[in-house]
Amino acid sequence: MTEEPLREVREFLAEFPDTQAVDVIFADLAGVVRGKRYPVADLSRIFGDGLAFPASSFLLDTAGANTDAGGRGFSDGDPDCLAVPIPDTLDRVPWSAQPLAQVLLTCRQRDGQPLFFEPRNVLARVAQGLKSELGLTACVAFELEFYLIDRARGAEGAPQPPFSPATGERDRATQVYGMDQVDAFGTVLTDIVESCRAQGVPTGAISAEYAPGQFEINLRHVEDPLAAADDCVLFKRAVKGVARKYDMQATFMAKPYPGEAGNGMHLHISLFDGQGRNVLDDGQGGISDSFRHALGGLLATLPEAMAFLAPNINSYRRYQPDIFVPIRRSWAEENRSVALRVPLGSGSAKRVEHRMPGADANPYLTLAALLAGMHHGIAHQLDPGPPASGNAATAFDPGLPMRPRRALQRLRRGKLLRDYLGKDYVDLYVQAKEAEYESFEAAITPQEYQWYLLAD
Missing domain, CATH: 3.10.20.70 (Glutamine synthetase, N-terminal domain)
Structure with a gap:
């Protein structure tokens, strides 16, 4: 040793x-x-x-x-x-x-x-290619939404909101950014943050989201993409562990409640050159040519990347019009309806926020797919087209595979991500997910009995 x-x-x-x-x-x-x-x-x-x-x-x-x-x-x-x-x-x-x-x-x-088929090593290969071929290193922050839920299940195993520590009643609040909800579950949320701090996982803002028991805790930017994804894995484990401590459960399922908001995993990414300069900033607070090209690459690879950003059958239930979840290939500055948002910030803070991934996605594979898209766009100087205006999520993009098997088919037929993630790995991933979908579809659901048992 x-x-x-x-x-x-x-x-x-x-x-x-x-x-x-x-x-x-x-x-x-x-x-x-x-x-x-x-x-x-x-x-x-x-x-x-x-x-x-x-x-x-x-x-x-x-x-x-x-x-x-x-x-x-x-x-x-x-x-x-x-x-x-x-x-x-x-x-x-x-x-x-x-x-x-x-x-x-x-x-x-x-x-x-x-x-080669360990997800962390897939990310390592893509990050190394970004550095060796373009001289760029990614600085990454994950934002994750999650639900705290009751350990007891409702009808047919459905989740239920937890009992509020403040009122003793089942949580029904849907006040986005509501501080009363943060206060009510403050002990649990503070314990999550402290547990992360003890493990060196840097957390930032805490906010209540759009549904009862739903919260978001931001992770801070890390200048090593592997370490950032490691932090995401450790964060999710900490959230679940602390929830059990308080006789609750936590879920990162993309859409646990049909009528409520889904859980997203937004990634904030900047790119720095060997001199420590953020190449996404044009030096005047605007977006650089490299930024535009990176956006073009992310949009070009998005159809293939959907199999990683939305890996499960439930993942696609999160995508619906008019709920601040992107459903089109789109970008804009300060617009939460687009897939690629450019938040306020300049200099080292200039970044893209990718809003498509669900909280159920593998952080290593998701980040690998996104860095591959940015590399592709910069290397080939792709144009992202004009920015969207207004609500960009009113209708589904026909060029995006918004069903799980379609996403796998698009990944299998595609060439872009195979070059970055590796042909052999993409083939293994597709085969593994196809086997999972087949197993899932083999089960008879309660709705099948309701619809078909006496239909004939």
Whole structure:
């Protein structure tokens, strides 16, 4: 073992000597956090030798089933890969009653190269190409919406809003930016922020959103896209863990309530050159040519990217007209109805806000697809066309695949994202999601009984 990992382990145990166990975790294709729990006595060995994990863990469906995508799983005997800790991600688990630690893992193939179908490694390849080919580094911030829900389910397993700690009654408030809602759930929200701070995850503003029990907590900009996506994974785990502590649950499901707002995952991205200059700013507070080209690339790759930005069958229920959710290829300054919003800001703060992804999307794959689009646009000097005006979300864009299978077909037939994310990975992703959709569609729903049981 080298001195650096030894020091990280030694310093952590010196600060938290009562730690009993460590969770070794990673996010799979669906963004689900998976891993194992080890006794703390194994911590030095984990950092020194790594761990064996089935490589097919990165191709599981959302329910945890082995999809055997590309013959990886049942067909090839399910071989292991080497999982190693990611430096500087060893932290305590503040919401746990048991003194726990956790550390993020990344995986290698037998030849020592990064496992090509680990989502984090997919992002790493795209980010490296952006830097080596264009000399640019992305600075990224995630904004995530989520619902706090009651642990008890309603009719047919539907979620219910939680009981308000302030009134003792089930929350019915829909006051966007309402401070009463933030105050009512303030203890939970503050605990989430403090838990994130303890893990080095930088959070910012907290706001109540458009539905009962719905909130948004912003993550601050990070100058390393991998670290930003890591923070997103850790944030979602913290939100869910803290919610359980208060006898609630948290969900990042894109559309948990048919009649209420969905959960989005908005990404704010700036691009900096080797001299630390934000190339999206024109030096006078406006958008540069590079910014326009990046917008053009994001719009050009959006049809293929939908399979990553909206990965689940439920994801597409979030897209509806006139609810501040984009449904067209569009861009504009200070307009929340467009797919690509240019917020106020100049200099280092000049950025694009991508508003299409759902909160259920994998942060690594989503960011990889977006950085690929920006690279493509800058490299080929694409024109985004004129900005939208007014409400750009009144009707669906016929050029966007707004159904899950159509999105997979568009990704499979496309060429742009294959060049960036890798043909082999795109094929594996499509196969894994197709297997998931087939499994989902095989189930008979209550509505099928209501409609068809006595129809004949």
